[in-house]
Amino acid sequence: MFSGFMVNAWTVGSIVAVVAGLVGFFVVLRGSAFVAHAIPNGSLAGAAGASLIGVNTILGFGVFALVGALGIGTLSRRGRHDVATALALVTMLGLGALFVGLSVEYAPEIYSLLFGEILGISNTQLTPTIVLSIVCVIAVILLYRPLMLASLLPDVAEAHGISTHRIQLAFLIVVALATTMTVPVVGTLLVFALMIGPPAAARSFSDKPIAAMGLSVAIALCVVWAAIALSYQTNYPVGFYVGTLSAASYTAGRAWAAWKRHRPALQTPSAQPAKSAAGAGLDWSQG
């Protein structure tokens, strides 16, 4: 289980978990789950187009991810972006239907993009994944403060001279990058599960942003590791385990939050001031 091709699976799986945990934290915080679903799914059309004209499918995927992100950013009005996201998604998928319809042969690479091929990662795929993930992590670190402020208190952010629209665009580009890098590994369907489940669970476990972010990465890592191990043992697709384990982690988080609410006496005293400070305006946790 830890030899040969499985080494690559463990390495890339861990990298994907870290990036999805970090980016997903902001996806959940900003209520952008639809965007996290639309960009990977719509970008599939780019892969289909690339295979139609005979270009590298990952390149086509990346281009569509970027164009989709910018399209959502431009079309959406302040605060409401679900209609823009839906329209961007269906337009991209419409193009995908056209590309698939026009192509003569059936392209197996696109099928693998749907579900990913974590157990079949070659050494040549490792370097681009690592480079892209480092870019993603650096971008999240650089954007951390303005993104946090723009997500929680958009008015205050504007007053500080931070353009929430520009932050939104920058964030969408980070999601596009993270997607391009994770999709060939876990597939479009499941990038999404990894970006929503673990971060949402982490928010139920901790009220502090940094702690929740760390927890989000930790849960994502556990989910991916368990999924790879289970998939290796049972031969069922990794995506199935990632999807169900992510949902299970969220259920556990909700159960924990409910249990804590009913037993306030068990809270440590040090948690109280942090809570009230958070309650003063930065009410970003569940509620």
Added chain:
Amino acid sequence: MSPLLAAIFAPGLFSSSLVQIAALVCAVVAVVAGAVGVFTVIRGQSFAGEALGDIGTTGGSVAYLIAAGPLWGFTAIAVAGAAAMELIGIQRPRGRDVATGIVLGAALGVAALLLYLDTVQDSTTGATFTIVFGSPFTITSSAIPLVIVLSVISLGLILLLFRPLLLSSISPELAAARGIPVRLLGAGYLLALALAVALAAFTIGTLLSTALLVGPAATALRLTRSPTKAVLTAALVGIATTWLGIVMAYDSYDWYNESGKSWPVSFFVVTLIFLAYLLAGLPNWRRRRASVTSTDALTRA
């Protein structure tokens, strides 16, 4: 027929039973999606609409595995998905996004497993593409009665709830103050959405189901402020775009075509809907531009 008309409506278009069924089903779906879609756009629940379509396809594969009618599978799973979202907390605006996402993520995981089992059984990877992209040219006429029954239920539910649902969608606080059961209405709306989307996803594919749910309604709400007019406009835009899309797809057989198939209907319909949405925004945009330039002129003067 004049040559121009013959060029637009390719010979055999009106006599093809596939086209007739597709046109009829698309019109029914467009009307239901228009009515439900206006509320979807007002409530900002496009994601739930898209997710329920995807979840419904999981039901489709379950039904395929246990050899039940696929439409029942679609409907049962979509309604179950809606119930799960309601339980997790879709009624709170801030929890909405996550509730939808969690249910969708879990359902997609199960879909991955089912498709894997499907493909292991008879290696039809093409099913994946039907599920992702869909096509209205694959409907059989035997499904039509059930399609109409489901659409009547969904449409009836929306019409029944119309006024209180509208108030609770626009201003939940005001509705609650008037003693309207906001949460119950939200659940009723979600049920109508699940039925409408299951129906649409089954007949014309998940892609077109989302497109028809959100696109025409968003277009209509850009054109008119009145909800009743918006529902009618959305239905009309939906019918117009799907019929035009069907005609274009039928014509496209003579266009660039190396694969021996016509271009997909969904491509044309989605493109037309997107164009309609952009065009509907044009008057507003020009007005805004005009007001900006006039204030510029004032400040300069």
